[in-house]
Amino acid sequence: MYKIKVIIFTVSLVWMFFASGLVFSEEEFVVIVNKNTSVTFLSSEDVKKIFLSRIKYSPDALEWMVVDFPDDDIIKHNFYEKTTGKNHKRLRAYRIKKSFSGKFRWPKILLDSRQIKEYVKANENAIAYIHRSKLDDSVRAVYKFLLM
Amino acid sequence: MQRTIILSLSLFIILPFQFLYAAELSYMIDITYESSDGKNEFSHGAIDMFGNFEISDDSIAFLEIVVSDKPDGSFGLSVERHWVQKDFHPLLKVSAGRHHSPLGYYVRQYHHGALLDMSTARPAVLTHVVPLHIMGILMQGEKKLNLGVFGYEFAFGNGPSLNTNPSSTVKFEANDGGDPDNAMSYILRLHSTINNVDIGTSFMTGEIAETGAEEREVIISESGLAKGDKIADQTFIGLDFRYTDGPLAIHSEFLTSQSKNALNGVKGNTRAFFAQAAWTLGNNITVAYRYEDLTVDASDIVFTLRKKSSRDYHVAVLRCDMSPTEAIKLVYQKETPDGGASINTLKLQWAFMIP
Numbered sequence: 001m002y003k004i005k006v007i008i009f010t011v012s013l014v015w016m017f018f019a020s021g022l023v024f025s026e027e028e029f030v031v032i033v034n035k036n037t038s039v040t041f042l043s044s045e046d047v048k049k050i051f052l053s054r055i056k057y058s059p060d061a062l063e064w065m066v067v068d069f070p071d072d073d074i075i076k077h078n079f080y081e082k083t084t085g086k087n088h089k090r091l092r093a094y095r096i097k098k099s100f101s102g103k104f105r106w107p108k109i110l111l112d113s114r115q116i117k118e119y120v121k122a123n124e125n126a127i128a129y130i131h132r133s134k135l136d137d138s139v140r141a142v143y144k145f146l147l148m
Numbered sequence: 149m150q151r152t153i154i155l156s157l158s159l160f161i162i163l164p165f166q167f168l169y170a171a172e173l174s175y176m177i178d179i180t181y182e183s184s185d186g187k188n189e190f191s192h193g194a195i196d197m198f199g200n201f202e203i204s205d206d207s208i209a210f211l212e213i214v215v216s217d218k219p220d221g222s223f224g225l226s227v228e229r230h231w232v233q234k235d236f237h238p239l240l241k242v243s244a245g246r247h248h249s250p251l252g253y254y255v256r257q258y259h260h261g262a263l264l265d266m267s268t269a270r271p272a273v274l275t276h277v278v279p280l281h282i283m284g285i286l287m288q289g290e291k292k293l294n295l296g297v298f299g300y301e302f303a304f305g306n307g308p309s310l311n312t313n314p315s316s317t318v319k320f321e322a323n324d325g326g327d328p329d330n331a332m333s334y335i336l337r338l339h340s341t342i343n344n345v346d347i348g349t350s351f352m353t354g355e356i357a358e359t360g361a362e363e364r365e366v367i368i369s370e371s372g373l374a375k376g377d378k379i380a381d382q383t384f385i386g387l388d389f390r391y392t393d394g395p396l397a398i399h400s401e402f403l404t405s406q407s408k409n410a411l412n413g414v415k416g417n418t419r420a421f422f423a424q425a426a427w428t429l430g431n432n433i434t435v436a437y438r439y440e441d442l443t444v445d446a447s448d449i450v451f452t453l454r455k456k457s458s459r460d461y462h463v464a465v466l467r468c469d470m471s472p473t474e475a476i477k478l479v480y481q482k483e484t485p486d487g488g489a490s491i492n493t494l495k496l497q498w499a500f501m502i503p
Contacts, residue, residue: 056292056297057297059290059291061291061293062238063238064289082363090472092474092503093471093473093501093503094472096174096501096503097263097264097472097501099174099199099200100176100198100258100260100261100264101249101256101257102200102210102229103232104200105202105208105498106200106202128442
């Protein structure tokens with residue numbers, strides 16, 4: 001009888017966990033740019049190429065400055081896996097190889113969405129990604145995506 | 149003696165390594181097995197330690213140190229690149245230090261780091277001909293226009309020199325310090341990227357001076373030249389071309405050097421050329437072929453002093469990229485000196501990077 005109770009309790013707990021959406025819930029993120037740029041929309045392929053430095057210049061002929069969360073932030077890991085298909089190790093290896101020429105500029109690392117938004121607002125060539133709930137009129141969203 | 153040298157080099161490497169590790173250096177390393185007429189050996193290619201570091205929002209520094217094995221079995225340590233750069237404007241970025249010479253695309257972009265070479269090494273003709281480094285100032289800039297991206301690189305710095313003492317290995321030196329003469333070298337490269345095509349043109353002018361003794365003492369070398377004496381005026385003109393489209397990558401460069409003997413005014417013209425085509429199958433397998441040609445003019449004082457002679461190379465490559473940080477390459481190379489017998493070499497290389 002005790003065993004049955006344990007089983008029922010465990011199953012109920014698991015069911016509630018899944019039903020709450022905590023495991024399978026996805027949250028909406030946006031790629032943001034400065035409002036003075038002429039960019040209003042980016043495709044998934046554009047986003048991938050810009051964040052991998054394969055597209056160097058914006059349509060306004062400014063060199064893109066990619067802004068990232070810190071290396072230990074799960075948002076960064078999930079963003080790059082989602083948009084580029086590269087996990088943290090592969091992304092780092094890719095960027096290091098590009099840096100060998102001496103011409104590659106590493107992304108700007110900022111701690112949180114507030115700092116990122118302020119930087120994008122102040123720099124016409126900046127591009128970054130934040131949670132949709134952090135979006136306001138100070139920057140422009142050009143691409144939306146879901147992250148776990 | 150050899151053990152002492154190796155120990156000293158090891159200590160020298162370990163101590164700065166521990167200091168620099170905080171700045172996150174990466175490493176490219178390669179091990180090669182080579183089999184040719186009468187030769188079967190493994191060789192330790194190079195340990196290439198490098199990194200670029202953000203100093204401020206508009207300044208970066210770059211460092212590259214290479215430890216490589218020499219034919220006599222010892223190891224050599226060289227500071228390949230070290231420079232600091234300030235970005236004043238997209239059209240004006242200024243760096244000071246030791247740079248790759250902006251002579252062509254390959255030299256400027258790589259020239260060390262076996263993982264990045266399609267074959268087991270860079271095109272041999274570049275090693276034979278091009279002054280690979282310049283110690284001085286480099287200015288560069290780029291602008292995106294409707295047609296494409298256009299840019300320039302302009303460098304000036306210490307001119308190269310030659311140690312012409314016949315009892316020494318004739319060494320061609322970029323001169324990081326102790327430049328034996330006052331003459332500067334000037335290099336200009338213009339480049340453009342239009343769709344999938346990259347084109348560049350390079351121009352270099354300078355004087356080749358006598359280095360003197362190994363220890364750079366002021367003595368008269370056996371050739372009758374003193375330290376700082378001008379050996380020749382030298383001018384380079386180069387063209388480089390790259391085209392990429394999906395799995396296809398084509399890369400070709402041409403360089404011509406004109407040297408004017410400072411002693412008797414005789415001119416010589418040496419040319420180097422390579423063309424490479426590569427095709428990637430799937431994600432990991434690449435087949436490539438490269439042809440290289442070096443034509444040395446017997447009247448060219450610089451290249452005859454450097455004991456270079458005309459030859460051509462056929463290089464066939466089968467490459468497997470097992471991951472972004474490691475590759476295995478099987479290379480067949482046929483080197484044919486002018487008027488001489490061909491040397492056929494089979495090489496197997498494992499090149500990898502520690503990110």
